[in-house]
Every structure is written in structure tokens, then in C-alpha cells.
Amino acid sequence: MVTRDGGIPLTWHAYPGDKPDVTQFPAMIDILAGRHAAICAASGQEPAEMTVVFDAGQNSAANFAQLAGTRLRYVGSVPASDCAGLTGLPASARAVAGEDRFGGLTACDTRRNVYGAERRAILTHSPELHEKQARGLAGTTLAKAGRKLDELAATLARGKTRRPRQKVEAEIGTILHDTWARRVTAWQLAGDTPKDHRLTWHIDPAARAALEEEIFGKHVLITDHDDWPAAEVIAAYRSQSEAESSFRQMKDPRTASFSPMFHWTEHNIRVHAFTCVLALQLAHLMRLKAHRAGLELSVRALLGGLAGIGETVLLYLGDRGRPKAHRMLTDTTPTQDKLAKIFSLSRYAPDGDMGNTPNPPQRHADQRTHNEDQLIQETQARCLRGAVALI
Numbered sequence: 001m002v003t004r005d006g007g008i009p010l011t012w013h014a015y016p017g018d019k020p021d022v023t024q025f026p027a028m029i030d031i032l033a034g035r036h037a038a039i040c041a042a043s044g045q046e047p048a049e050m051t052v053v054f055d056a057g058q059n060s061a062a063n064f065a066q067l068a069g070t071r072l073r074y075v076g077s078v079p080a081s082d083c084a085g086l087t088g089l090p091a092s093a094r095a096v097a098g099e100d101r102f103g104g105l106t107a108c109d110t111r112r113n114v115y116g117a118e119r120r121a122i123l124t125h126s127p128e129l130h131e132k133q134a135r136g137l138a139g140t141t142l143a144k145a146g147r148k149l150d151e152l153a154a155t156l157a158r159g160k161t162r163r164p165r166q167k168v169e170a171e172i173g174t175i176l177h178d179t180w181a182r183r184v185t186a187w188q189l190a191g192d193t194p195k196d197h198r199l200t201w202h203i204d205p206a207a208r209a210a211l212e213e214e215i216f217g218k219h220v221l222i223t224d225h226d227d228w229p230a231a232e233v234i235a236a237y238r239s240q241s242e243a244e245s246s247f248r249q250m251k252d253p254r255t256a257s258f259s260p261m262f263h264w265t266e267h268n269i270r271v272h273a274f275t276c277v278l279a280l281q282l283a284h285l286m287r288l289k290a291h292r293a294g295l296e297l298s299v300r301a302l303l304g305g306l307a308g309i310g311e312t313v314l315l316y317l318g319d320r321g322r323p324k325a326h327r328m329l330t331d332t333t334p335t336q337d338k339l340a341k342i343f344s345l346s347r348y349a350p351d352g353d354m355g356n357t358p359n360p361p362q363r364h365a366d367q368r369t370h371n372e373d374q375l376i377q378e379t380q381a382r383c384l385r386g387a388v389a390l391i
Helices: 021-042 061-068 127-157 165-175 179-184 205-214 230-238 240-250 266-292 299-307 334-342 362-390
Strands: 051-053 073-078 106-114 117-125 185-190 198-203 218-223 311-317 323-329
Touching (some): 021 061, 106 230, 127 165, 127 205, 165 185, 179 205, 218 230, 230 240, 240 266, 266 299, 266 334, 299 334
Antiparallel strands (some): 117 218, 185 198
């Protein structure tokens, strides 16, 4: 569970990875809702309205019935096939929704019977998604199918195959297993005997144009927030990217990585998951603090900038031959300087670095002197051992 403002993790629930998500949905919703209520009670606040955002993979009549029996609201998506005729509406039926937030995205706000009840349904069309899907169809799906069809046609043209017509047609069906590729590809198998079989194929421009007009760039959203503007429903659905971003960051070894995990028991795995989510929560809170201070950084960039602030210890001979130690920070960038100011890193910096650094208390100075003396002794010991080895 994350906030819409920045995707800050609030609570979490781990379940076995060998179970389908759709079967875990009811229990997970109850657990997360209970934990959210507990967090609000511990902070002395009334539980805020919580909206469950999910994709089509969680859809089932039982899950919608579960949501109906709770105080939870929802925003989800359904396959276009579940709303017959909706994607076939002309572009004139859609209007621009949240131009300042979503650019040229358009939407059609209506109602449809979905999973046994009439629900608010919003058909959206994104020009960016439309273009991306068109590129993927031409550059990947059709290109791959076209190469395989050409290879099959070349094999048949040599006249040495013994495959009957049914097997050739079955192979063509396998090549065109993708629904979109099958819809826009026209093919013909000529010849009555295996040696006479010849395959010709082409992309039907009219079929491809109809496919793009009907499907590309479109999503169907459903919600029980009948009072929300369409732009708010769209924003809520897109907010699930915040949770997905958290999952990606937990797989990133440079942020709050979940791996490696040297645990095998369920209890230890849950504890490990808790520490990882807690680390991610702290990282997002730091990113939020930097944002409020006018510094826009991702979690990875923020942690990388902080990690680049280092302290160097310089050892040099003093007046009486005894080595002296001088501590100083490594060179920092303007962004790192801002981060140091935001998080008050001057408290931990050597004297004189990071701007106006207050003089540390005497006990800190004594501890620093002790540490310097210990470092000098260790350095001298290593040098002596090296000299003995050389002798």
C-alpha cells in the first residue's frame, strides 16, 4: 500500500509466490485495510477513504463482491471484450480529459454491465500508447511472423515437402498465434498435393487500419467513484505505477534491494521483507523532503548523490616527525551541496567543511583525537610490518 503523493509505502503483505494473484486478492485486501486502520488509530486519526487500484488480472465476480461488502472504493480495468461495443465508438464520442495532466488523452464516460452489475466505465485513448502499440505491431509482431511465413513459403517453393495441407495450415496458425497478427495478415495456400503447395501472404491495410481504430491506445476503466471527474479516475488508475515503481526499486541493487536473501523459513522471509519495505519507506521520505526543498530527484539519484559524499583522511609528517591526520570531504557537486544542507550533514562533517559548521562539543573532539591517534598507530604498524617483510 502506497500513497498517491510520491508512492511512499505505508504497509505491506507478503504471500507465497506460487499462488495466483486473483485468489489472494480478497485476503490481501482485508489485511491491508486492517493495517491501514491500525496505522490511523495509532496516530489518532480517523481512517481516510481508501481506494483499491488494480488491473484486469484481479477481476472476478467474487473479488467484486468482496469489495462491495467493505468500505473500500475501487478503480480497475477490464478487457475491452467485457464491454461490448465500447471500443468501437467513434473518436467524436470522446473528449479531452485533463489536458494539463495527460496531454492529448481523450475519454468517454458511460456505464456498462460488468461482472453482474452496472458500473461506471470510462474508455480512454492515449496517442502515446497508440503510437507505441503501432510500432510494436510493425517492428516486432508482424516482422517476426513475416520472417517465419517467408521461410515456410521458401520451403514449400522447393517442392520437396511431404506435409499434407492440414499440417501446413496448422503451422501457419502457429505462426499467426498472435490475435493482432492473425487479424491483419491475409494468406493463401495453393496446390492440391504436398509438392505443389505454395504459400503467399500480405498485410491487409484495411484490416490494420480497423484494428488500430478499434483497439490501439485504448483502456477501459471501471470504478464506483461516480462523483469523481474522469480525470481523477484516470489519475487514480495511473497511480498504481507508484506501487510498481516501488517493486522495481526493491529489485534494484542500488536502492532498497530485496536480494540477496539468505533466508528459507517463512518467518525470516517476512522479517526480511519488512526491513526492505522499511528501507524503501525511509528512502521515499527522504525523496519527499528533498522535493519539498525544491530538489527533484529519483530515489536512486538521491541515494547515489548522498553515497558520493565521502570523507578523506590525509596523513602527513608534522614538525617533530610524528604523522598528523587531516580530515576533509571529497569534492562535491552543487546537488550534493543541496542534499547536505537539506539533511543537515554538516553535523557529521569535519570542521570547516560544508559551509558554516558549528564547533563540535569537546567530547566529540576528544573522541576524534582518539580515533586519529588510533589510525596513526595502525598506519605506523602496517608500515613497520611492510619494512620487516622487505628486510
